[in-house]
Amino acid sequence: MPDTGTLTRPAPAASQQVEHFDVLIVGAGISGIGSAYHLQQQSPDKSFVILETMETFGGTWHTHRYPGIRSDSDLYTFGYRFKPWTGDPIASADKILNYMKEVIEENDLARHIRYGHKIVSADWSKEDALWTVRAVRADTGEELRFTTNFLWMCQGYYRHDQGYTPEWPDMDKFNGRIVHPQTWPEDLDLKGKKVIVIGSGATAATVVPAIAGDCEHVTLLQRTPTYFIPGRNENELANRLRELQIDENWIHEITRKEILHNQDLFTRRSFEEPEVVRKELLDAVKLFLPEDFVEKHFTPSYRPWRQRIAFVPDGDIFQGIASGKASVETDEIERFTEKGILLKSGKELEADIIITATGFHLSVLGDIAFSKDGEPIDFADTVTWRGMMFTGVPNMAWVFGYFRASWTLRVDLMGDFVCRLLNHMSSHQAKSVTIEIPEADKDMKRLPWIDPENFNPGYLMRSMHLLPKRGDKYEWQHTQDYWREKDELPQIDLDGPEFVYE
Structure with missing residues (x-):
């Protein structure tokens, strides 16, 4: 800071x-x-x-x-x-x-x-x-x-001062630590730990790649998938204008107008041709992950823009999953256990730390x-x-x-x-x-x-x-x-x- x-x-x-x-x-x-x-x-x-x-x-x-x-x-x-x-x-x-x-x-x-x-x-x-x-x-x-x-x-x-965490059965039985990202403790040590991140939005997509290098393993646990926009974290128009030594005020205004124009077009298309936009978004994720994996874990049931779509710079969360440092489970929580979380499918996920990226009040x-x-x-x-x-x-x-x-x-x-x-x-x-x-x-x-x-x-x-x-x-x-x-x-x-x- x-x-x-x-x-x-x-x-x-x-x-x-x-x-x-x-x-x-x-x-x-x-x-x-x-x-x-x-x-x-x-x-x-x-x-x-x-x-x-x-x-x-x-x-x-x-x-x-x-x-x-x-x-x-x-x-x-x-x-x-x-x-x-x-x-x-x-x-x-x-x-x-x-x-x-x-x-x-x-x-x-x-x-x-x-x-x-x-x-x-x-x-x-x-x-x-x-x-x-x-x-x-x-x-x-x-x-x-x-x-x-x-x-x-x-x-x-x-x-x-308080994030939203649902009340799941037996949370008090978990032997590890439960943390909400909104009140992240300074003393939290993730090195060598098994971590579960519950959630599917922008916060979860940010935390998972950020901690994947420190943890023994991190699992993203989501009830339903969310749309993301992966892309390079740079603006080609702004870069080109800087090469031409254009004044920063002009660069800001021109780049801003282009982005707003493109956003307007994308938003209107999400209502007018939602299936085409849906395919474009999913195809972008398929550049990082296998098609069947995307179908299972990153294909939402709703049309684009019924919830906020986060930009994922350089597709970092998908790269983390592809490398094996992170994994994804799409399932519902049956209850917490001493070792972690029991899913409704019957599978148990073990964890030392559970991070609830589950929203806010x-x-x-x-x-x-x-x-x-x-x-x-x-x-x-x-x-x-x-x-x-x-x-x-x-x-x-x-x-x-x-x-x-x-x-x-x-x-x-x-x-x-x-x-x-x-x-x-x-x-x-x-x-x-x-x-x-x-x-x-x-x-x-x-x-x-x-x-x-x-x-x-x-x-x-x-x-x-x-x-x-x-x-x-x-x-x-x-x-x-x-x-x-x-x-x-x-x-x-x-x-x-x-x-x-x-």
């Missing part, structure tokens, strides 16, 4: 004093830092603070310490549009943190960040048109209060206790507007990125939108804005946050009851369609009937 230096020192806060800011940003991860940049650039008259629970910036890239931790999408689009990415397309956590550190330093954002500040509640006062936010300092336990005109929620979407708006004039807000009773704001909840926006494209793309788009909204409110002397369903849309159906036929990862399905509803009309959904939103969000009429100003 990079040396974050003085960036980890919390800015001072006066004891027993209520501090006021025009905007309060929740979280100093990839969303919070990007949002702060846009706010500083586009609404320079607004005072703001970033409250971060952790002791430093980075969010996911700070809390995840498991071996091989890397992005599962390219950094030309995961990086911000305003700062060129110059490294490998798929990058390790330390390189992403260094990139974020440069953004903070280059834009003097450190002075706005309060680390070790855990928000416990936020109450909206209609009379004052203000949010009152209560936070607790990690170092002293002191409770602090802030007031703000606008809450910009950038805290991510899962609980950083969804966190709806940071698990903060929200209220309006003292009355609790249940976000499951609200309807989302474009996946950014919620009916009946004033002066608040939530950054929730894309499943089928880089998360940060939406950070940039929402940065433009929120700043435009804040500036619009100032020019009209409006103290609050609330999203309400116009009369013409009152009768639309209320549906779950995401259509499970569209996208259905386990962490969403387990927590759908906690999330806001969507409507059956486009504007009342988080559509996951960056390629449409990039054109539509800048054109939103801020005086439309869904915006209620006071």
